[in-house]
Amino acid sequence: MSSYYSDQEFTGIDYTQQPLDKGEYDNCTFMECNFENLHLSNSTFLECTFINCNLTNVKFGGTSLNQVLFDGCKLLGADFSVCNIFMLGLRFRESVLNLSNFTALPLKKTTFIDCPMAEVDFTEADLSEARFDKCILTKTNFENSKLLRADFRTAIDYTINPTQTILKGALFSNDNLAGLLRSSGIIIK
DSSP: OOEEEESOEEESOBTTTSOOOOEEEESOEEESOBOTTOBOTTOEEESOEEESOBOTTOBOTTOEEESEEEESOBOTTOBGGGSBOTTOOEEEESOBOTTOBOTTOBOTTOEEESOBOTTOBOTTOBOTTOEEESOBOTTOBOTTOBOTTOBOTTOBSOOOOTTSSBOTTOBOOGGGTHHHHGGGTOOOO
16 A cells, blocks of 8 residues: 655655655655665656755666655666656656666756766656756767757766767757867867
8 A cells, every 4th residue: 555745854864774665755845865775657747845964876667756856865876767767757856867777768958957967877868958957967978869959068077979969959059069079089179
């Protein structure tokens, strides 16, 4: 039997020691909680906020994340690619997303603000109108992704192969155009 929680705040809970009830969380806030290596499979988070939480290597198999904000969270190695895509809505602010996986997800209008994102996999993801504001995208993979009108103006250290992505209307700053040429072997000095 699934549990239902609405408009509740969960603070400082170590879910590696005390299990999180599987179920539906509606408009709940999780502050400074530890979810490291947990299976959040088949739970639903609707309009929830995670603040300063550790979600390193969390398993999202079949999890619904609808209008969820991760603020100041550690999401190393989180595999979002196995989330339920129905009404998927994510926002990230000042969260570490290194080694995370977003393969083939519909991420239209997703915002990533001030996030380190080394070696993140966005292969075949739809990032149309996504915003990468002050993000560090070292070795992030955008192969076969859709970047229509995506905003990379303040992002740094990215490599995007224009022949393997859809870039129409994407925004880039003059200072960071080298990231579009790196894959072609062109050297800019």
